[in-house]
Amino acid sequence: MTTKQLKSLDTVVIRFAGDSGDGMQIVGSEFGNTAAIVGNDLATFPDFPAEIRAPAGTLPGVSGFQVHFSANEIFTPGDQPDVLVVMNPAALKVNRGDLPDNGILIVDTDAFDARNLKKAGYEQSPLEDGSLAQFRLFAVPLTSLAEKSLRDVEGLTTKEKRRNKNIFALGMTYWLFSRPLDNTIKWLTQKYAKKPQHVEATTTALRAGYAYCDASEAFQVRYEVPPAPSQPGLYKSIQGNEALALGLVAASVKSGLPIFYGSYPITPASPVLEALAQYKNFGVITFQAEDEIAAVTSAIGASFGGRIGITASSGPGIALKGEAMGLAVMVELPLVIINVQRAGPSTGMPTKTEQSDLLQAMFGRNGDAPIPILAARSPSDCFEIGFEAVRIAIKYVVPVLVLSDGYLANGAEPWKLPHKFEDLPDIPVHFHTDPKGFEPYRRDDVTLARPWVKPGTPGLEHRIGGLEKDRLTGNVSYDTANHQHMTDVRAEKVARIVADVPDLEVFGDESGEVLVVGWGGTYGAIHSAVRRCRSDGISASQIHLRHLNPFPANLGEILGRFKKVLVPELNTGQLILLLRARFLVDAIGLNKVEGQPFKVREIVSRIQELSA
Amino acid sequence: MTTAMDGPKLTKKDFVSDQQVRWCPGCGDYAILSSVQHAFAKLGIPRHKIVIISGIGCAARFPYYVDCFGFHTIHGRAPALATGLKVSRPDLSVWVVGGDGDMLSIGGNHLLHALRRNVGIKILCINNRIYGLTKGQYSPTSPVGTVKKSTPMGSIDRPVNPISLALAAEAGFVARTVDVFGPHLQETLLRAAAHEGSVFVEVLQNCLIFNDATFSNVTDRASREDNVLYLEHQKPLLFGAGGDKGIRLNGLKPEVVRVGEGGVPESELLVHDEKDESLAYLLSRMEGDGFPTPIGTFRTQEHVSYEAAAAQQVRTAREQKGEGDLMKLIHSGDVWTVP
Numbered sequence: 001m002t003t004k005q006l007k008s009l010d011t012v013v014i015r016f017a018g019d020s021g022d023g024m025q026i027v028g029s030e031f032g033n034t035a036a037i038v039g040n041d042l043a044t045f046p047d048f049p050a051e052i053r054a055p056a057g058t059l060p061g062v063s064g065f066q067v068h069f070s071a072n073e074i075f076t077p078g079d080q081p082d083v084l085v086v087m088n089p090a091a092l093k094v095n096r097g098d099l100p101d102n103g104i105l106i107v108d109t110d111a112f113d114a115r116n117l118k119k120a121g122y123e124q125s126p127l128e129d130g131s132l133a134q135f136r137l138f139a140v141p142l143t144s145l146a147e148k149s150l151r152d153v154e155g156l157t158t159k160e161k162r163r164n165k166n167i168f169a170l171g172m173t174y175w176l177f178s179r180p181l182d183n184t185i186k187w188l189t190q191k192y193a194k195k196p197q198h199v200e201a202t203t204t205a206l207r208a209g210y211a212y213c214d215a216s217e218a219f220q221v222r223y224e225v226p227p228a229p230s231q232p233g234l235y236k237s238i239q240g241n242e243a244l245a246l247g248l249v250a251a252s253v254k255s256g257l258p259i260f261y262g263s264y265p266i267t268p269a270s271p272v273l274e275a276l277a278q279y280k281n282f283g284v285i286t287f288q289a290e291d292e293i294a295a296v297t298s299a300i301g302a303s304f305g306g307r308i309g310i311t312a313s314s315g316p317g318i319a320l321k322g323e324a325m326g327l328a329v330m331v332e333l334p335l336v337i338i339n340v341q342r343a344g345p346s347t348g349m350p351t352k353t354e355q356s357d358l359l360q361a362m363f364g365r366n367g368d369a370p371i372p373i374l375a376a377r378s379p380s381d382c383f384e385i386g387f388e389a390v391r392i393a394i395k396y397v398v399p400v401l402v403l404s405d406g407y408l409a410n411g412a413e414p415w416k417l418p419h420k421f422e423d424l425p426d427i428p429v430h431f432h433t434d435p436k437g438f439e440p441y442r443r444d445d446v447t448l449a450r451p452w453v454k455p456g457t458p459g460l461e462h463r464i465g466g467l468e469k470d471r472l473t474g475n476v477s478y479d480t481a482n483h484q485h486m487t488d489v490r491a492e493k494v495a496r497i498v499a500d501v502p503d504l505e506v507f508g509d510e511s512g513e514v515l516v517v518g519w520g521g522t523y524g525a526i527h528s529a530v531r532r533c534r535s536d537g538i539s540a541s542q543i544h545l546r547h548l549n550p551f552p553a554n555l556g557e558i559l560g561r562f563k564k565v566l567v568p569e570l571n572t573g574q575l576i577l578l579l580r581a582r583f584l585v586d587a588i589g590l591n592k593v594e595g596q597p598f599k600v601r602e603i604v605s606r607i608q609e610l611s612a
Numbered sequence: 613m614t615t616a617m618d619g620p621k622l623t624k625k626d627f628v629s630d631q632q633v634r635w636c637p638g639c640g641d642y643a644i645l646s647s648v649q650h651a652f653a654k655l656g657i658p659r660h661k662i663v664i665i666s667g668i669g670c671a672a673r674f675p676y677y678v679d680c681f682g683f684h685t686i687h688g689r690a691p692a693l694a695t696g697l698k699v700s701r702p703d704l705s706v707w708v709v710g711g712d713g714d715m716l717s718i719g720g721n722h723l724l725h726a727l728r729r730n731v732g733i734k735i736l737c738i739n740n741r742i743y744g745l746t747k748g749q750y751s752p753t754s755p756v757g758t759v760k761k762s763t764p765m766g767s768i769d770r771p772v773n774p775i776s777l778a779l780a781a782e783a784g785f786v787a788r789t790v791d792v793f794g795p796h797l798q799e800t801l802l803r804a805a806a807h808e809g810s811v812f813v814e815v816l817q818n819c820l821i822f823n824d825a826t827f828s829n830v831t832d833r834a835s836r837e838d839n840v841l842y843l844e845h846q847k848p849l850l851f852g853a854g855g856d857k858g859i860r861l862n863g864l865k866p867e868v869v870r871v872g873e874g875g876v877p878e879s880e881l882l883v884h885d886e887k888d889e890s891l892a893y894l895l896s897r898m899e900g901d902g903f904p905t906p907i908g909t910f911r912t913q914e915h916v917s918y919e920a921a922a923a924q925q926v927r928t929a930r931e932q933k934g935e936g937d938l939m940k941l942i943h944s945g946d947v948w949t950v951p
């Protein structure tokens with residue numbers, strides 16, 4: 001055996017790509033988990049088709065998973081891969097354009113047969129025509145090597161053995177980046193606890209892939225990516241949807257109100273339903289409704305009954321919930337509505353990310369029906385946003401809308417865990433029980449919240465509904481002045497939530513040339529871009545909105561301190577419309593709707609242009 | 613389960629709210645309201661434990677007029693909202709009131725699913741075969757050929773039969789009653805209240821403004837006896853003046869026969885059985901063609917209610933995993949420490 005070289009790298013982006021049935025999501029997320037355990041900072045980006053199994057070997061069937069892992073602090077899954085692992089010709093075709101010259105390309109040659117080449121639209125094999133010469137190509141018969149490594153494993157068909165090619169490939173990448181195998185072995189052992197022959201097969205294939213590189217002449221260099229310095233504490237890797245579910249549960253425990261979660265399955269929001277269904281021992285009731293209208297109305301019914309009603313969907317389902325959200329505004333009950341956004345309009349591109357539902361969140365109801373809006377900025381931030389949404393809903397007795405997106409929902413990053421129960425804010429709850437002088441719409445002087453009364457409270461029998469109501473008694477009222485008053489007070493109540501919205505902190509110079517303003521899931525890309533520009537000597541600063549209604553109190557004043565305001569959004573310009581209308585600022589948009597997150601360089605080059 | 617009342621005995625008056633009733637004078641809803649208030653007084657449930665949820669329509673104004681908790685929601689969605697409430701608060705007696713349009717048109721989907729899930733809510737579908745509140749368009753229960761403002765040449769779609777639909781939707785308790793049959797209506801409500809799972813009661817109602825006399829065959833005193841078949845558990849299906857007519861099975865088809873002298877003996881008649889699925893459906897299809905309109909309970913079936921099953925899962929989860937421990941949950945999984 002030759003001695004191999006070991007090189008140290010600061011940061012690496014690796015992408016696994018293959019057919020939907022090739023298990024790319026599994027190996028990608030396992031690679032990410034191991035990077036987390038090793039102590040790298042990381043961000044992941046799964047990118048998969050909406051079809052569960054599009055025809056095998058075709059371009060639409062290609063599924064990918066990108067992991068950015070680093071010895072430094074990072075904020076995005078990376079613009080482009082340094083290493084690309086492809087399991088078939090279609091995956092090569094779809095992804096090769098992203099791999100820079102000299103990038104590492106690992107290819108399963110077994111999949112490059114005539115049929116697969118044809119399905120991917122290759123006239124001749126790119127492995128043989130020299131068209132991959134600019135890459136560091138490792139052409140390896142992954143499938144047959146995986147099969148061979150499992151020769152002695154009993155109880156598996158040849159087909160099942162060959163399926164372990166993805167784990168074999170994972171083993172190879174573990175060798176390449178000097179990763180330990182034990183974490184993944186532990187995971188595989190748990191995952192297949194009931195099928196010992198699969199435990200044996202997967203762990204053997206993993207080790208075989210590792211050993212293959214170790215022995216192969218072709219692999220002369222391996223790399224290490226040292227741990228990233230991070231603040232002391234406990235961490236785990238978390239996806240946005242998981243974090244959101246945990247945030248809701250945490251708020252439920254803190255408030256003492258059990259969750260009622262009404263939802264109808266939809267990509268990419270369903271995992272929140274599935275996660276919460278695991279937490280019944282927290283008193284959570286999950287209700288898989290017949291449609292999104294039933295999902296939201298059942299949640300309103302639950303809030304009326306004194307639970308915390310929560311509902312989630314994606315754009316099409318939120319459209320269906322519109323009328324009921326108006327009802328919640330009118331009857332003023334706590335409620336949390338979550339929109340895990342995806343590319344629209346209509347069914348759009350279900351598995352692709354976008355931020356194009358902000359204006360729907362702001363205005364997507366009949367009548368003047370203001371709703372507070374929060375937006376998470378990273379996968380782990382979904383925890384805090386979920387928690388905060390419940391807190392505000394209860395404190396102000398009001399429906400609250402949360403915006404996440406497919407990128408946050410499925411992406412993962414290290415999350416610094418709250419240490420103690422006391423680290424989480426308290427959520428005081430007050431149910432009104434005193435019949436003396438009770439009026440259903442008499443408000444708290446400060447928050448303008450109306451009393452929250454549970455049915456079953458003696459002496460407080462009263463009626464609420466979607467018809468306009470008298471400002472105190474809540475009885476139906478068609479009085480013109482009363483309608484004006486109630487419309488104003490519903491708006492004022494939302495505006496007063498600003499007392500619970502922290503002031504924005506500017507990253508970079510407090511005033512200067514270019515201010516980049518973002519919201520939601522673009523935080524990481526914008527932050528990386530602004531840092532890069534600043535290190536190049538450009539006066540660029542960043543603010544990022546997690547509160548979109550009401551805006552933080554100091555937003556207008558900050559906007560006024562910069563010569564240029566750039567607003568990158570994954571839509572055709574929605575926040576910018578709100579900023580222009582509200583602050584009369586001549587902001588400049590950077591807009592993209594390709595179903596993909598921003599690349600850092602796209603934002604960098606726009607900042608460079610503006611500061612030139 | 614609803615708790616028995618400790619306080620003083622309630623009367624109808626206790627359930628009259630301070631809101632002025634705004635239905636048209638002579639509307640069948642008045643009689644229904646009065647029967648509901650009477651029946652509620654007899655339930656033995658304190659006012660604060662009763663909730664009425666409604667959608668939109670004339671009938672759906674109901675909650676405003678009954679002095680208990682009430683929620684006038686949005687068109688068609690009352691069964692869904694009530695589901696969330698009942699699952700969250702099984703201790704409450706939850707009633708849903710709405711019209712034929714509200715429940716069978718825009719809300720048809722929610723009705724179907726609330727019934728099949730066996731949520732313990734009592735649904736009163738007030739059927740006047742018309743959209744009252746929007747001023748008289750035909751509804752999903754209007755007969756073919758209904759001429760109204762939106763159907764000047766007559767409606768062309770076949771109506772839905774609410775009872776057949778409720779039976780097919782697996783409702784636990786399915787009954788029909790009539791706005792002006794006060795005692796029958798009250799008795800039906802009391803039985804409905806005592807039922808554990810989902811309840812569907814169709815109340816035939818007269819909208820005298822837009823669809824007057826649509827059920828006159830049932831309500832006219834002169835013809836009532838010949839046109840109404842009172843369903844009673846374990847009793848033969850007799851109707852007509854002095855019970856001179858009955859329903860007999862001919863093969864799989866029901867037929868009207870004369871009973872007694874010159875007719876068939878009572879022993880040949882069908883006997884009502886509330887547990888019999890097929891019989892319930894057969895009875896629900898009897899309409900016109902010389903058949904009487906069946907009134908009463910078509911079917912009852914006992915299954916565990918949705919809210920009880922949901923609560924049981926929470927208990928089971930707690931037994932298996934222990935009461936949820938937040939910090940343990942947050943700190944579970946692949947956690948690492950940065951010193």
Ligand SMILES: Cc1ncc(C[n+]2csc(CCOP(=O)(O)OP(=O)(O)O)c2C)c(N)n1
Nearest residue numbers: 668669670671687711712713714743744745
């Ligand atoms: C979303 C929506 N669509 C339409 C309406 C208008 N609308 C109100 S009541 C009603 C029909 C009512 O008919 P029904 O349910 O039979 O009640 P009735 O008035 O006959 O008692 C309609 C169409 C509405 N309020 N909301």
Ligand code: SF4
Nearest residue numbers: 636639670744819820
């Ligand atoms: S329109 Fe018909 S249903 Fe409505 S209140 Fe008048 S009579 Fe009653």
Ligand SMILES: [Mg+2]
Nearest residue numbers: 711712740742
């Ligand atoms: Mg009607």
